[in-house]
Amino acid sequence: xxxxxxxxxxxxxxxxxxxxxxxxxxxxxxxxxxxxxxxxxxxxxxxxxxxxxxxxxxxxxxxxxxxxxxxxxxxxxxxxxxxxxxxxxxxxxxxxxxxxxxxxxxxxxxxxxxxxxxxxxxxxxxxxxxxxxxxxxxxxxxxxxxxxxxxxxxxxxxxxxxxxxxxxxxxxxxxxxxxxxxxxxxxxxxxxxxxxxxxxxxxxxxxxxxxxxxxxxxxxxxxxxxxxxxxxxxxxxxxxxxxxxxxxxxxxxxxxxxxxxxxxxxxxxxxxxxxxxxxxxxxxxxxxxxxxxxxxxxxxxxxxxxxxxxxxxxxxxxxxxxxxxxxxxxxxxxxxxxxxxxxxxxxxxxxxxxxxxx
Amino acid sequence: xxxxxxxxxxxxxxxxxxxxxxxxxxxxxxxxxxxxxxxxxxxxxxxxxxxxxxxxxxxxxxxxxxxxxxxxxxxxxxxxxxxxxxxxxxxxxxxxxxxxxxxxxxxxxxxxxxxxxxxxxxxxxxxxxxxxxxxxxxxxxxxxxxxxxxxxxxxxxxxxxxxxxxxxxxxxxxxxxxxxxxxxxxxxxxxxxxxxxxxxxxxxxxxxxxxxxxxxxxxxxxxxxxxxxxxxxxxxxxxxxxxxxxxxxxxxxxxxxxxxxxxxxxxxxxxxxxxxxxxxxxxxxxxxxxxxxxxxxxxxxxxxxxxxxxxxxxxxxxxxxxxxxxxxxxxxxxxxxxxxxxxxxxxxxxxxxxxxxx
Numbered sequence: 001x002x003x004x005x006x007x008x009x010x011x012x013x014x015x016x017x018x019x020x021x022x023x024x025x026x027x028x029x030x031x032x033x034x035x036x037x038x039x040x041x042x043x044x045x046x047x048x049x050x051x052x053x054x055x056x057x058x059x060x061x062x063x064x065x066x067x068x069x070x071x072x073x074x075x076x077x078x079x080x081x082x083x084x085x086x087x088x089x090x091x092x093x094x095x096x097x098x099x100x101x102x103x104x105x106x107x108x109x110x111x112x113x114x115x116x117x118x119x120x121x122x123x124x125x126x127x128x129x130x131x132x133x134x135x136x137x138x139x140x141x142x143x144x145x146x147x148x149x150x151x152x153x154x155x156x157x158x159x160x161x162x163x164x165x166x167x168x169x170x171x172x173x174x175x176x177x178x179x180x181x182x183x184x185x186x187x188x189x190x191x192x193x194x195x196x197x198x199x200x201x202x203x204x205x206x207x208x209x210x211x212x213x214x215x216x217x218x219x220x221x222x223x224x225x226x227x228x229x230x231x232x233x234x235x236x237x238x239x240x241x242x243x244x245x246x247x248x249x250x251x252x253x254x255x256x257x258x259x260x261x262x263x264x265x266x267x268x269x270x271x272x273x274x275x276x277x278x279x280x281x282x283x284x285x286x287x288x289x290x291x292x293x294x295x296x297x298x299x300x301x302x303x304x305x306x307x308x309x310x311x312x313x314x315x316x317x318x319x320x321x322x323x324x325x326x327x328x329x330x331x332x333x334x335x336x337x338x339x340x341x342x343x344x345x346x347x348x349x350x351x352x353x354x355x356x357x358x
Numbered sequence: 359x360x361x362x363x364x365x366x367x368x369x370x371x372x373x374x375x376x377x378x379x380x381x382x383x384x385x386x387x388x389x390x391x392x393x394x395x396x397x398x399x400x401x402x403x404x405x406x407x408x409x410x411x412x413x414x415x416x417x418x419x420x421x422x423x424x425x426x427x428x429x430x431x432x433x434x435x436x437x438x439x440x441x442x443x444x445x446x447x448x449x450x451x452x453x454x455x456x457x458x459x460x461x462x463x464x465x466x467x468x469x470x471x472x473x474x475x476x477x478x479x480x481x482x483x484x485x486x487x488x489x490x491x492x493x494x495x496x497x498x499x500x501x502x503x504x505x506x507x508x509x510x511x512x513x514x515x516x517x518x519x520x521x522x523x524x525x526x527x528x529x530x531x532x533x534x535x536x537x538x539x540x541x542x543x544x545x546x547x548x549x550x551x552x553x554x555x556x557x558x559x560x561x562x563x564x565x566x567x568x569x570x571x572x573x574x575x576x577x578x579x580x581x582x583x584x585x586x587x588x589x590x591x592x593x594x595x596x597x598x599x600x601x602x603x604x605x606x607x608x609x610x611x612x613x614x615x616x617x618x619x620x621x622x623x624x625x626x627x628x629x630x631x632x633x634x635x636x637x638x639x640x641x642x643x644x645x646x647x648x649x650x651x652x653x654x655x656x657x658x659x660x661x662x663x664x665x666x667x668x669x670x671x672x673x674x675x676x677x678x679x680x681x682x683x684x685x686x687x688x689x690x691x692x693x694x695x696x697x698x699x700x701x702x703x704x705x706x707x708x709x710x711x712x713x714x715x716x
Contacts, residue, residue: 027669190675193655193668195553195577201656201668209671216675217655217668219553220579221611225680228613253579255586256618263617297551297575298559300658300665307658307665310551310559310575311385313567317548317574322583 006122009164009207010055013122018063022049023165024303027206035059038067038080045087045094048303052166053240054273057093058122059168060084061101065118069111077105090290092240093275097121122168128273129169131335136176136236136271137183139331139338143267144233146184154233156180157190157223160251161203162238162271173236173271174204176333181213188214190232194251195220196296196318220253227264235261236333239272246326246344247284248272255322258329267330274334277352284323292320364480367522367565368413371480373473376421380407381523382661385564393417396425396438403445403452406661410524411598412631415451416480417526418442419459423476427469435463448648450598451633455479480526486631487527489693494534494594494629495541497689497696501625502591504542512591514538515548515581518609519561520596520629531594531629532562534691539571546572548590552609553578554654554676578611585622593619594691597630604684604702605642606630613680616687625688632692635710642681650678 006012012019018035024047025031033049035041041063044050050059064084068077085098097118104114141147144154156177163174170178181187189208194200201217208215218226226232235257239248248254248270261268281287294316295301299308332339339348364370370377376393382405383389391407393399399421402408408417422442426435443456455476462472499505502512514535521532528536539545547566552558559575566573576584584590593615597606606612606628619626639645652674653659657666690697697706 027667192579193553195551195579198667201672205668205672209669214673216673218675219610219655220577221550221553221614222675222677222680224614224617225610225677226675228680252577252583256579256582256614259582259618259621260614263621297577300667302665302667305665307660307663309385309556309658309660310563311567314559314563315574317576317580317584319580319583322580322586 008126008168008170009210010050011059011168013062016066018059018066020044020050020059021165023051023203024049026165027202035063038063038084042083042087045091052161053091053093054125054167055165056088056091057097058125060087060094061097061118061121064098064101065111065115068105068114072108072111074105074108081105096275125167126169128335129167129171129175132172132271132273132333133170133175133179135335135338136269136333137179139269139333140176140180140234150184151186153186154184155188155190155231157192157226157232157235157257158204159192159200159237159253159257160194161199161207163204163207165203165207166238172238172273173269174207176236176271178208178211178213181211188216190223190226191215191217192220192223192253192257193217194253196300198300199251220256223257224260227260227266232264232266234267234269236269236271239270239276240321241281241287242270242272242277242332242349243281243283243286244277244279244344244349245282246329246332246339246341246349247287247323248326248329248332249284249287249289249321249323252319252322255324258324262328268328269331269333270324270329271333274336274352277349279349279352284325287321287323289322290320292318294318366484366526366528367568368408369417369526371420374424376417376424378402378408378417379523381409381561382407384523385560393421396421396442400441400445410519411449411451412483412525413523414446414449415455416483418445418452419455419476419479422456422459423469423473426463426472430469432463432466439463454633483525484527486693487525487529487533490530490629490631490691491528491533491537493693493696494627494691495537497627497691498534498538498592508542509544511544512542513546513548513589515550515584515590515593515615516562517550517558517595517611517615518552519557519565521562521565523561523565524596530596530631531627532565534594534629536566536569536571539569546574548581548584549573549575550578550581550611550615551575552611554658556658557609578614581615582618585618585624590622590624592625592627594627594629597628597634598679599639599645600628600630600635600690600707601639601641601644602635602637602702602707603640604687604690604697604699604707605645605681606684606687606690607642607645607647607679607681610677610680613682616682620686626686627689627691628682628687629691632694632710635707637707637710642683645679645681647680648678650676652676
């Protein structure tokens with residue numbers, strides 16, 4: 001297994017060390033930090049230096065794999081396994097990856113095998129991203145008629161950050177966008193700033209700039225006016241959870257975008273690995289929606305600075321996610337292939353019984 | 359004419375002095391500043407201490423009226439008339455009010471008559487707001503079935519600030535909302551934060567809190583998800599310009615709200631004085647849309663602090679307004695009455711030939 005010098009936009013890796021880009025300092029400072037033992041990983045995860053469920057899962061499991069090659073003591077291994085799996089309770093891939101490793105720890109498997117298992121998660125995430133990028137580009141080229149008109153000017157729109165800062169590969173929706181941008185130099189992407197945490201403004205702009213793609217940042221409330229002016233040809237977003245019927249939960253604001261696309265007859269795609277599909281759920285209404293701190297809406301806080309513009313006593317409604325009914329979704333781009341509503345009606349998503357288990 | 363102790367949420371007035379609330383310090387500090395001569399008014403307007411086209415127009419003309427009672431010299435009067443009318447080029451009421459006063463200055467009319475003219479603008483603005491509040495409440499009570507079900511729980515949603523901080527009266531859309539809140543204690547209002555300048559988060563929350571109304575602040579991208587959950591019964595917004603066919607320009611984000619209302623079958627109202635109607639224009643596409651500084655989207659700056667979260671090199675699209683086609687508007691609430699599309703088709707707006715002239 002050749003693992004030397006593996007590198008993504010957010011992760012550098014060789015067999016003894018992981019480095020991650022400190023996402024709390026982006027977009028202003030590109031600082032890489034060493035993750036040499038599980039304690040470093042736990043701290044980086046807790047302090048949000050690494051974000052995105054797939055990326056967190058890969059960093060934690062890889063770091064644990066490296067640790068187990070040096071540490072044979074079962075109690076020590078179990079202690080750090082526990083610390084890592086609880087470091088970010090909402091990161092579904094972290095829980096799944098660590099749970100897959102658990103039997104190896106229990107059976108006192110060699111560190112080398114545990115490392116190999118962790119490494120397979122990394123490679124699998126990268127490979128899923130590459131497949132989505134490739135399948136998504138095929139779908140868009142067909143849908144936008146780019147075979148017949150390869151020089152057509154067109155624009156995509158995306159929400160939040162679904163790129164190499166969220167995954168251990170190229171990303172989900174953003175992997176498709178970056179792949180399309182490489183193929184079509186006349187393409188440009190509108191990036192929703194994505195209030196309240198501004199992942200679009202801070203991270204997606206940085207990532208698209210880093211990879212020399214053309215984009216423009218907008219406030220979330222400008223998307224409709226762009227569509228009215230026929231300036232958006234397709235919208236691509238990620239998903240946190242997809243039900244058997246295709247209802248898809250994603251960052252707050254996604255539902256509004258889907259309605260706007262429906263009204264303007266603009267194709268709206270979900271790009272997500274099949275590990276996101278939880279076919280034990282049928283409808284989006286079954287997905288619990290977390291409400292987050294009102295302070296996120298009363299102002300904005302980065303790792304270094306904060307600014308409040310609404311009074312402390314201002315009441316807030318701050319759901320972190322919403323969900324889009326499958327009726328508003330043109331298609332689902334996964335690493336396993338492209339699906340439309342007709343496919344789902346025939347049970348295409350039913351086989352993904354256990355969400356998150358690769 | 360009894361003008362003693364006239365007071366609104368943003369303006370205090372007696373025959374010799376104006377005081378305004380310094381809007382650049384809101385919502386954290388409620389500081390009133392004296393406007394004793396035209397120079398004070400010019401500075402307050404230029405430094406954004408007073409905002410909202412009607413309020414700016416009233417402050418400038420009232421201040422000019424007070425000045426003319428003390429100053430008979432025509433050259434002095436013309437000098438300050440010129441300074442005031444050019445203090446905020448985009449404030450349409452300012453230009454109209456000052457232009458109406460101009461003949462009185464040219465003809466060396468007594469200061470008392472100039473003051474009376476200015477005072478009539480103030481009273482007229484207040485009266486228009488009161489009428490909109492009253493007519494709008496009638497429309498909503500009927501539309502929401504509140505005669506039959508006076509204790510029904512319901513919620514309104516609004517965008518930007520259209521209240522007593524924008525007008526010399528109770529406001530436009532917000533005057534209807536405040537009037538409804540007084541009548542129905544079970545009512546609540548969702549307030550869009552209104553990126554990029556956050557007038558909803560800063561000013562509308564302050565104004566609704568000041569008048570003891572129930573509200574919740576949301577990010578603009580949350581409105582759709584609220585509507586999906588049937589948590590919004592009607593949307594009311596202001597307008598900056600309305601064409602003869604009813605197409606209505608307003609703060610960016612208004613168009614997205616109108617589409618979301620259309621999809622969810624939620625009534626969507628424009629509340630604006632007839633002075634906003636420019637029947638020389640037929641369609642919204644004829645309304646020029648100003649693009650503002652990209653820095654507004656790369657971060658946020660108040661009068662005291664600023665925070666940037668996107669890099670300086672980030673490209674931005676920042677239209678300050680959008681426009682809603684009349685097909686998406688349920689009705690127009692004006693001081694002259696309530697209009698629906700059928701009324702406009704019969705030429706109801708054609709009589710308002712000269713926008714902004716009272």
